Amino acid sequence: MAKENKPGGMAAEPATPPDTLPGTLPGTLMVAEIFYSLQGESSHAGYPCIFVRLAGCNLRCVYCDARYTYEEAGTCRTIAEVMAAIAELPPVSRVEITGGEPLLQEEVYSLLNALLADQRQVLLETNGTISLARVPAAVHCIMDVKCPGSGMAEHLDRENFRRLTDRDEIKFVLSDRRDYDWARKIINEYQLADHPHLIFSPVTNRLQPSELAAWLLADALPARLQLQLHTQLWPGCLRGK
Numbered sequence: 001m002a003k004e005n006k007p008g009g010m011a012a013e014p015a016t017p018p019d020t021l022p023g024t025l026p027g028t029l030m031v032a033e034i035f036y037s038l039q040g041e042s043s044h045a046g047y048p049c050i051f052v053r054l055a056g057c058n059l060r061c062v063y064c065d066a067r068y069t070y071e072e073a074g075t076c077r078t079i080a081e082v083m084a085a086i087a088e089l090p091p092v093s094r095v096e097i098t099g100g101e102p103l104l105q106e107e108v109y110s111l112l113n114a115l116l117a118d119q120r121q122v123l124l125e126t127n128g129t130i131s132l133a134r135v136p137a138a139v140h141c142i143m144d145v146k147c148p149g150s151g152m153a154e155h156l157d158r159e160n161f162r163r164l165t166d167r168d169e170i171k172f173v174l175s176d177r178r179d180y181d182w183a184r185k186i187i188n189e190y191q192l193a194d195h196p197h198l199i200f201s202p203v204t205n206r207l208q209p210s211e212l213a214a215w216l217l218a219d220a221l222p223a224r225l226q227l228q229l230h231t232q233l234w235p236g237c238l239r240g241k
């Protein structure tokens, strides 16, 4: 079952063409890495989790700390090989598919369904530029909304705000006050204030968490302030973390 596409939505902005789509064979995925760590950036933060980081991204955010996902080709793996690699890691239920932008690869849907069939709790972290309509309803989507400070805000598929369910999470990634005001406008425009998982996350070394905290408190926004756990635990190191 696909994500609900609620009626009455505004016209979608065009999503970014996948100009860096990894060249995959049918039944395979280009994989940057598979590893075991702590989930770091959602309401699942702090829980042990297995990560499948897919190669390729259609954005070039100015603060990107995962450039290797699109500057390196990755490794071609079949779905069965990815499932076998996951099975060799510690026996945790939670598995996150991330990137790069994982929805660029057609076979990601096969992987999501294989993980659900394996009774996994499946998280999908996406940059929100590609329609979520084909993502199975049981998957927990974590949609990173790239605000103007990323340089990529115009690529957001805003219709995705109407495709998300209460299971999913909306994470605004903020660089400055302009991003904060932009996020508030989006929340009002798409009536997101009642969404149970609204997250505001400051970009490390660009926006002081205490400054963002003061803005949230002043406006009494129904959003959760969240810091990037990985930058505190493993500063300067994302690969394999």
Ligand code: SF4
Residues within 6 Å of the ligand: 057, 058, 059, 060, 061, 063, 064, 065, 066, 067, 069, 099, 100, 101, 127
């Ligand atoms: S969407 Fe993520 S991986 Fe892609 S450029 Fe932006 S920060 Fe980097």
